Amino acid sequence: MNDMSETAGGATTHTLTVTDNATGQRLELPVRQGTEGPRVADIRRLYSDLGIFTYDPGFTATGSCESKITFIDGDEGVLLHRGYAIEELAEHSDFLEVCFLLLYGHLPDKAEKEDFEQTISMHTMVHEQMRTFFSGFRRDAHPMAIMVGVVGAMSAFYHDSTDIDDPYQRMVASHRLIAKIPTIAAMAYKYSIGQPFMYPRNELRYAENFLHMTFNVPCEDKPVSPVLARAMDRIFILHADHEQNASTSTVRLAGSSGANPFACIAAGIASLWGPAHGGANEAVLNMLREIGSKDRIPEFLKRARDRDDPFRLMGFGHRVYKNYDPRAAVLKKSTDSVLDELGVRNEPLLELALELERIAGEDEYFQQRKLFPNVDFYSGILLQAMGFPTSMFTVLFALARTVGWIAQWKEMIEDPVQKIGRPRQLYTGEARRPFVPLDER
Numbered sequence: 001m002n003d004m005s006e007t008a009g010g011a012t013t014h015t016l017t018v019t020d021n022a023t024g025q026r027l028e029l030p031v032r033q034g035t036e037g038p039r040v041a042d043i044r045r046l047y048s049d050l051g052i053f054t055y056d057p058g059f060t061a062t063g064s065c066e067s068k069i070t071f072i073d074g075d076e077g078v079l080l081h082r083g084y085a086i087e088e089l090a091e092h093s094d095f096l097e098v099c100f101l102l103l104y105g106h107l108p109d110k111a112e113k114e115d116f117e118q119t120i121s122m123h124t125m126v127h128e129q130m131r132t133f134f135s136g137f138r139r140d141a142h143p144m145a146i147m148v149g150v151v152g153a154m155s156a157f158y159h160d161s162t163d164i165d166d167p168y169q170r171m172v173a174s175h176r177l178i179a180k181i182p183t184i185a186a187m188a189y190k191y192s193i194g195q196p197f198m199y200p201r202n203e204l205r206y207a208e209n210f211l212h213m214t215f216n217v218p219c220e221d222k223p224v225s226p227v228l229a230r231a232m233d234r235i236f237i238l239h240a241d242h243e244q245n246a247s248t249s250t251v252r253l254a255g256s257s258g259a260n261p262f263a264c265i266a267a268g269i270a271s272l273w274g275p276a277h278g279g280a281n282e283a284v285l286n287m288l289r290e291i292g293s294k295d296r297i298p299e300f301l302k303r304a305r306d307r308d309d310p311f312r313l314m315g316f317g318h319r320v321y322k323n324y325d326p327r328a329a330v331l332k333k334s335t336d337s338v339l340d341e342l343g344v345r346n347e348p349l350l351e352l353a354l355e356l357e358r359i360a361g362e363d364e365y366f367q368q369r370k371l372f373p374n375v376d377f378y379s380g381i382l383l384q385a386m387g388f389p390t391s392m393f394t395v396l397f398a399l400a401r402t403v404g405w406i407a408q409w410k411e412m413i414e415d416p417v418q419k420i421g422r423p424r425q426l427y428t429g430e431a432r433r434p435f436v437p438l439d440e441r
């Protein structure tokens, strides 16, 4: 029998009495309050004591774990990483500092920061043989397909950091993934445009190094624009982690079986690719291009409202945020200033997006369902202005989210309560029936 008191955090505030009216059986479920957010009813006894499963497709009201990494208040539009608001981190921190914060739970002091930056810089190269993987892909392969393949293959090269029970190997794997994911992402882009790969440079900072590997060529070594590097770093911060979203839950579930961290992150990349999740940033740009002009906005909003039409307004709505996504607010603000600094005047797609947001915001359908722009609504416009093709947008999301995935994976492995994830179901198929031989069917 599970020791139900075995929950590291959260104080039991009271109990929830459940009565099975079919049998009259009653059960007291402990209710716990965390630091912030809704209380949770610990239902682990429900099946063992009452023989009843819970049923919650899409996990709309189900906590899968206890976590100390990120907290979202969807009603208030609040996002905290280890207690620090995303707006403050985007304004005052940098991505590697946020990586340290997510991994280790506190902002690094000067020595810790320098040591972490040095460690990551020293791991940015990939095994030379990994370069041959790319030539197996068609040049027009979607870069997310390449990312899933190449990141998954890392477990074929870095055997000395696949033992998940060894804290040192877990740390090395975490550092390798954070350090090498930009190199692999840049290689996926270079391969798609037929340009040679660029090696990372140890003297460059993280986002600057990524832009160097992506946009520089061997025949000239242009310095990376500090404006672009700062914008890239901020975009990485805004995409770093987000509680138990679909791809993070995928990583946790894959990791709960003891799969190695590289395989788990590859699974997360695959899940993020979906247009309902991280693939939405690419889908937003494609949607804006399809809308084309402001006078066609009502036509697309009509389609979005039509339940018989599968079209949804990409970049709008969120499972948790029923208010403006704070990341979208930061991106919207920085898009303006970065376009300005890049000398991009009156970007038509930005004008169209702002008008779309204005009209949707006045539409009863969107108001009633509290559908606001999410992180993906403005990110693509900024990324396009920075020179990235639409097909690279979700790759950049995966690059940034790798630290969130690995921090959540590490927390899951180190959680004394964790066990292999194995959801149950409500079975509504056929009852047992005898086999029918072919000549009697």
Ligand code: SDX
Pocket: 241, 242, 244, 245, 246, 275, 276, 277, 278, 280, 304, 305, 307, 311, 312, 313, 314, 315, 316, 317, 318, 319, 320, 369, 371, 374, 375, 376
């Ligand atoms: C990300 O989980 C995370 O944290 C994800 C993420 C992260 O950082 O990891 O924040 C990143 O994935 C952001 C979301 C990116 N996806 C999109 O922009 C795709 C468009 N959005 C929708 O597909 C949708 O809003 C979801 C998938 C994001 C959320 O879907 P839910 O929570 O399952 O909501 P729902 O489908 O139950 O919608 C509730 C109602 C429905 O209408 P009714 O049945 O009540 O009539 O709202 C409608 C939906 O039809 N609705 C939309 C809509 N989103 C929801 N209608 C039109 N356009 C939309 N975008």
